[in-house]
Amino acid sequence: MAAPFDDRRHPGTLTAAVEHQRRAFVADGPPDAALRRNRIDRLLALVLDNTDDFVDAMAADFGTRPRAGSLFAEIMGMLSVIEHTRAHVRQWMKPVTVLPVARPFGLRGEVHPSPLGVVGIIGPWNFPVNLVILPAAAAFAAGNRVMIKMSEVTPRTAELMKTLAPAYFDPAELTVVTGDAEVAARFAALPFDHLFFTGSPRVGALVAQAAAANLVPVTLELGGKNPVVVSPHADLHRAAARIAAARMINGGQVCVCPDHVFVPAGRVEAFVAVARDTLRGMFPSILANDDYCSAVDEANFDRIVGLVEDARAKGARVETVAPPHEVLPDRNTRKIAPTLLLDVDDSMHIADEETFGPVLTVRPYTELRDVVDYLIARPAPLVAYWFGPDDADFRTFVCHTRSGGVARNDFAAQMIPSAAPFGGVGRSGTGAYHGKAGFDAFSHYRTVVGSDLPVTITGRAAPPFTPVTRIGTALSLQLARRRTRRRLRTR
Structure with a gap:
């Protein structure tokens, strides 16, 4: 495996990492279900093979953090969601048929769940493993490449994740970034295809602002006074x-x-x-x-x-x-x-x-x-x-x-x-993940429609407008008005 990128020593490597992943994504095309599941399995192995080291690193970062608490909330707490995602990858990938009654006549429509490309994930310090692995698994399920910025507040955990990742992933699949708030700001401003952030509303607003410069869609998992x-x-x-x-x-x-x-x-x-x-x-x-x-x-x-x-x-x-x-x-x-x-x-x-x-x-x-x-x-x-x-x-x-x-x-x-989806609303967050909501968050639903009809349907919007088009439009409007008024009267 290649060495991990280090933006602290070589400014600009963050941009190089995104470009490296995007070139690989374009060259390889959307991964099949087997590869998506394999990436999820390697992600799980990264954590499960090194659980003791992660627990020790988190305890050292916090000062005192109970081992049982880390194992239960940090590690065990993510397994059922990831296993559910892994089990449903093939099903969620399938195109969905639209206009099924029109197929025999030559009009075929499908909606394809398509990977976005390169997903950035900015993790928090309170659950520094769980809350980067869960969204990364969802992003892999949707067929994307992933870059993770670990929290600088838990530096030992961050360095461990960065050190271990190359043993399980090529940087074209997963890159882990460490560094201070300045590195995090540069990370948030990268031209990702989607950016996922977990943290405070105050920092979430800054992340959204940075992403907006590149029109990068964001998922914000924030908090609030519950x-x-x-x-x-x-x-x-x-x-x-x-x-x-x-x-x-x-x-x-x-x-x-x-x-x-x-x-x-x-x-x-x-x-x-x-x-x-x-x-x-x-x-x-x-x-x-x-x-x-x-x-x-x-x-x-x-x-x-x-x-x-x-x-x-x-x-x-x-x-x-x-x-x-x-x-x-x-x-x-x-x-x-x-x-x-x-x-x-x-x-x-x-x-x-x-x-x-x-x-x-x-x-x-x-x-x-x-x-x-x-x-x-x-x-x-x-x-x-x-x-x-x-x-x-x-x-x-x-x-x-x-x-x-x-x-x-x-x-x-x-x-x-x-x-079940997990996410906030308003100041507590935008978007959701867990289950299919996570797959959806990192997918683009692309409509693909083809026509083998002998006549055009939408072409009638182009001039010159025939009497048939004018009369048909007027009749359709009249029927729509009557239908709407009837519904309002019976309410």
Whole structure:
């Protein structure tokens, strides 16, 4: 295998890498199903053959990151989606027939799913393996070549991916790029055929702006302040325990973590008591606990602590669930104790900023309509949570709010079906992937129609216009008007 490209030492190699992949794509043509599956298998092998090394690299990047958590969420979490994609590649590749009744008469139409060409993927730091491998598998399934820019926030994981990739792929198939924010900016400005980004809305806006210069279509997987509504009819103990535990996955550094919880006004203290007890039971110690995930770097540590202190200074009630005799937050380990915030108002930064840490805001509500009005007045989150029965209130919540997905009674339940699309809406993202949605995101649906009819259909739009064309057009319009009016009268 050829050596990997290194844009840091040789500026311009990013452009050369794109051109190299595009030349190979054009020369080889669309890959068949066997080659697409083979590329997916090699992608899986890259991760599965080196799982221990990846887990160690991620732990070193974070400072403390539990091995079991990395294996479950980072590695195991992507396998079912990729296996589903691999199993359906041949089916999704097939052209779809249109105008089937016209075929016997000489008019044949098909829609062909066509590869786009070269796909760029910019990965995040919170799941630096999972969230580049998943979109890469979808891009390979659609028949594309792939370039990945790994996050500079997790440099050991990035370098490992870059070092390993040439043992499994020719750079004409897959190229992995590392480097700082300047390299990422150059990467986003490359003339890809599609650009896929996972990260914050702020950076996503910059990525979209850079891609727009080349009219590159983008998929943005972003985040937001994911709301949770606890129904008056919910099992409060179960709801509070599950929500508190979900907030702590990956140290709260998950784009689908519950962010702020709306609890019936008379049950807030009971909710907080259960959440507090749950967190204490989960973490009898934190500083020496290898299962407690650190903030990924000092910048994020300071940001999370700053959000809490800003809320405290403006009157929020701060419940820090720290073990006895442990002083937290601790800058040396970058560990922040689980924190519950109450009496939060919109003057506080945490009211609008995605927390991305072990902090959960709890808000009281009296009427569901008040919660719905509050949420629809703000940017749509990646996921909205509901704890309680599937009743009329839940259906009202689903119908009258906007979010990338909805999960009821469990963390990230909307991601359980491997065939279901995953993506945001509005500020939480554009486009989706997972399942066929991923194949579609990286495909162009190309319509191919041929006519063996003895007469032209569309040619009648060219002058001179015969009496038959004029009369036929007038009659067709008259029929269309009558049909539309009849439908309106019977509504």
